[in-house]
Amino acid sequence: MSTAHGKPGADILHEVTEAYQGSLISQKSGVSSPAANVAGSVYPKAHAKATNQSGTINETLYDAAGKVMTMTPSGSYPVGITRVEWSVTDKKGARAIIQKL
Amino acid sequence: MKILGSAILMFVLLCSCADSKTLSNMPKSDSLYLIKSIDSVNNWYTIYATKNDSSYKIVVKKGNHQNLECKRVITVGQSYNLILHSRKNEAPEINGVKIKPVNSPDVQCYTYDETTNICIEPKKGIYDLYHTPGIKGLCYIVEPQKVIGSNTGNTLYTKKDKYICRERHKNLKKLADLRHVSKAKIYFTN
Numbered sequence: 001m002s003t004a005h006g007k008p009g010a011d012i013l014h015e016v017t018e019a020y021q022g023s024l025i026s027q028k029s030g031v032s033s034p035a036a037n038v039a040g041s042v043y044p045k046a047h048a049k050a051t052n053q054s055g056t057i058n059e060t061l062y063d064a065a066g067k068v069m070t071m072t073p074s075g076s077y078p079v080g081i082t083r084v085e086w087s088v089t090d091k092k093g094a095r096a097i098i099q100k101l
Numbered sequence: 102m103k104i105l106g107s108a109i110l111m112f113v114l115l116c117s118c119a120d121s122k123t124l125s126n127m128p129k130s131d132s133l134y135l136i137k138s139i140d141s142v143n144n145w146y147t148i149y150a151t152k153n154d155s156s157y158k159i160v161v162k163k164g165n166h167q168n169l170e171c172k173r174v175i176t177v178g179q180s181y182n183l184i185l186h187s188r189k190n191e192a193p194e195i196n197g198v199k200i201k202p203v204n205s206p207d208v209q210c211y212t213y214d215e216t217t218n219i220c221i222e223p224k225k226g227i228y229d230l231y232h233t234p235g236i237k238g239l240c241y242i243v244e245p246q247k248v249i250g251s252n253t254g255n256t257l258y259t260k261k262d263k264y265i266c267r268e269r270h271k272n273l274k275k276l277a278d279l280r281h282v283s284k285a286k287i288y289f290t291n
Contacts, residue, residue, distance in 0.1 A: 036206040043206055044228045053207070056220060060212040061193055070214040073162035075145075075232030076186065081193045084200050086208060101200050 004088045004096040005054035014053045022046035057098065060085045135180045139239070143217040146239060148175065149227075150183075157185060159231045160219055164238030171240035181241055188230040 002011045025042040026033050036043035061069040062083040069078050086099040134150040134157065141147065141163065148159040175181065188211060192201035210220040211230060221227050235242050 047206075047228070048223055056209040057207055058210040058212060058218055059193075059208045068212060068215045071160075071162070071211075071232075073164065073237065074234055075160040075162065075213070075230075077191060077193045079194075081195050081200075084193050084195070086202075099202060099204075101195070101202070 001057065001088050001096075001098050002054040004090040004098075006091050007054040010052070010054035013051050015050075018046050018050035021049040055088055058087050058089070060087065132182050132184060133180045134183050134185070136175055136177050138177055139175065142219055143214070145213050145217055145219060147219060148236070156226045157231050158222065158227045158229075159183075159185065159233055159236065160213065161232070161236050161238065162213075164240075171238070173241040173243065175236060175239045175241050181235065183233050183235040185231040185233050188232070189228075 002008050022033060022042050022045075025045055033042040034040055061078065061081045062085070063069050063080050064082045066083075069081060072078055084101050085097050087095050087097045089095055134152045137149045137151055137156075139146060139148050144163050146161045146163055148161065150157045150159060189206060192199040192205070194200065209223075210218045213219050219230060221229060
């Protein structure tokens, strides 16, 4: 991801500083934080205080025919997903997949 | 006299039905969101709202709200009772299995359709995207009204409420017929 964005090392630095900032927040409050995706987590604050990530990660859903799926009109996940890809776009506009399930 | 008796009975029945299901129509402040701005990206509206100093970005597909017989169009500066669902708290499902990698909190953008990616905005304090069943297009979908207030001109009854009252009335009549007494002479105790 860092390489795709032309910033090698930027994302590992982000993760290290994010963990450090999270520990400072919990140390100050005296309360351990739950996981990042759990309510009450210090993650949003720690993430904001850490060094910047190299760029953005995008999540895309595909159906059985390999077509990009559309979210439902209310904005929720659709039914019939067969593949999920997480990708970044490099400086030249090319899409680089960093994870696929 | 009989007519007067029936009228009193009906009044008592309506009141008892209303009392048993009376709910306040005051919006719950914990689900009241103030609309700050409305933007759009291709076929999607992004609605920015606040509640208790927190910011929320709600994504809804554009639609012709006139087709929905829209009674209330979402307006900037107004507050609405909404139930928001967090994108980060949900996960796409493949064959019933939720796909949520450990690094999912780092995802910033989501593909909403072939040409549209919508992102969180950490610089604005928005760390998540939300969706809600309470908005279609820009139309605010008012939840079905329950019985509101007492038996006044402002009282609204849902179909279910009317059904309960009708059934109660029928049962009362059956009981009166069974006991060979007037309906007005049947009293219930709690």
